[in-house]
Amino acid sequence: MKNWFVELFKGSLLVSEDAAKNWRFIFFVFSLFALMIYAAHSADQKVVRIDTLSKQLQGLRNEHIEGRRAVQQIRLESSMKTSLEGKGLRPSVVPPVKIVVN
């Protein structure tokens, strides 16, 4: 037991003749740690990105609705009538005729 402690503190685990296989295991363990840390960060980054994209999507949706609102308002007969009054144009009093060719 005592020898085991002495060997551990001397670092023979890392420098002895058969240390190569220990190093392989140490690398393996550290690789696992690195992978785990990377995965955790990557997940966090994705959450941040999802949050950004959600905000962007909401913004685009708002932009779409504002555009649609403007178009809807312009399409109204009362809006067109007001804006075209100055040019001497007014709504027709006879209905349009739609011809459907079969």
Next chain:
Amino acid sequence: MRRLLLVAAFMLLFGGLISYKLFQIQWVEKDELKHSALYDNRKLEPIEAKRGSIYSVDGALLATSVSSYSVHFDPTVSRGDLFENEIGLLCDSLAQLLDRDARGLEAKLRRARQEKDRYVRIASNLDYGDYKRLERFPLFQHGRGKGGLIVDSKVTRKKPLDPLASRLVGYYLDEGTKTYRVGLEGGFNDHVLKGEDGLREVQRIQKGLWKPVNLDNTKEPRDGYDLVTTIHSNIQDITHSTLSQVLRQYRAERGLAVVMDVKTGAIRAMSNLNMNPDSTYSETYNAAVADLYEPGSTFKLMSLIAALEDKKVDTATTFHAKYGQYKVYDKYIYDSRRGGYGAINLATAFAVSSNTAFAEMINEGYKGSAQAFVNRLYSMKLHEPLGLPIEGEQAPLIRYPGDKGWSGLSLAWMSHGYELLMTPLQVLAFYNAIANDGRYIKPRFVAEVRRGNQVVRSFDTEVVHPSIASTKTVKIAQRLLADVVEKPYGTAHKLYDKHFPIAGKTGTAQINYQLGKENVDYVSSFVGYFPADAPRYSCIVVVHRPDKNDKIYGADVAGPVFKSIAQKIYATSPFVDQVRLETQLTQSPKAPEQKPLVSVTPLLTSEITQAEIAIK
């Protein structure tokens, strides 16, 4: 060796301390830490369901959820030179956007910087366009850290066609202790628009940011369905603008106009305008649905049908009210024309809207059997509410003999629309039944419930009464309603247009008559349908308290609104001609002798006639 033992002892002590801490965490602080782990850094977060949108039948967006933005400013974070260089420009830009005084704003922001106020309100409820503009202003363009721009957003409900049908679209407000359910937003909140919130477990990863713990949500959210109304945006616009113009012209207290599809009961437009203290008009109350009023002469149609059905009169029956007055006990009923109309038959009495003739018809016809008159009205479902899907509809009040308020005068007064109360929509539904050959259908506001393009539920026409009167009576009523406009002596003859026949009835009801002559005000109305020969739409226009010093009659105030709505709908509804191309092109189409033969197949004969009239 001693040194090694010392190190080992130290390590042992260190290990012991770790073991002690582990023991403490595992056994002593276990509950507290577990609670903290579960509730401080992990929580069940609600996933808000997206509220459904409301559309018009022609695809216009009537209500939807969008983000609105509140902007605050932290003037302490900017460097001195940056702040000095850009604060003036920022205030100029803000003043332009928010219509505020630039120098006053600059003084306020400078003071806030000196006083280290880190949260100065700049604007709230900004829409996305204004927010994006503001984000690019000097100083703000440097972001939160350098520019001091602080933005909060929240989801709000917007009505892109506001103020059109604003009250019908309505709103839903939950204040915890009380909920407000107005219009379609309120009526269709729970099962259609609201949806169902979901739940997911999240874990804190940094300040203000949480990440989901599991791949699956604890409970999946269900977004609200979209609601497709029966409102047509163009007809609504026409109705709103025409009504608004007339209300302004006659300085009326309020007014409403409703357009209904005769065959399906679909409400195509509903406008309710009330005068504000600054004399502008806005939609603040859905009077068409919720306002009980005495319909006045427009109720003569109901009296006429009752009397015809009970064979108390026919169109040739003559009335003889002398001097335009009819006495019931010690009270007099007068015609609007001083001196009256002399001896007139029923058809003329309806066209000129003689109060005395109708009082005589009902009072004498049902003398001793008042119950029969009321029973006839009840058999036509006039005493029942329509059962609308939105809150606020009032039940009509039609008294039964013996009820509180019933007197010997009641029959005579009810004959021309007093001593009884109905909502404008209930009156319209009855007129619509006449236009629809006696089939009484329920007005409806909603066409479909949808998720995207998929129809989840569609609403069919609901029949209240398959036939409110015999075919003969309905035909007579239709003829007499057309006469009101067509005959030169009809009260609505000024609405006559030979190209576009209208049928309907005027009404000029007195209100506040109990308070004496000087306090009497008027409710002008016109209700009917068009085109008279092949009804497509029925419509009611009611104008409350037009200026007494100006015109007050239904034909003068409400009638023109009706005519204008009818004409505009007519002018914007295209005629469809189907053209069949009959040709055998065997050679080059450029060959002059191979002209195609064209035959025109009209959809409806009436449409051809109307198209010919239009072309002429």
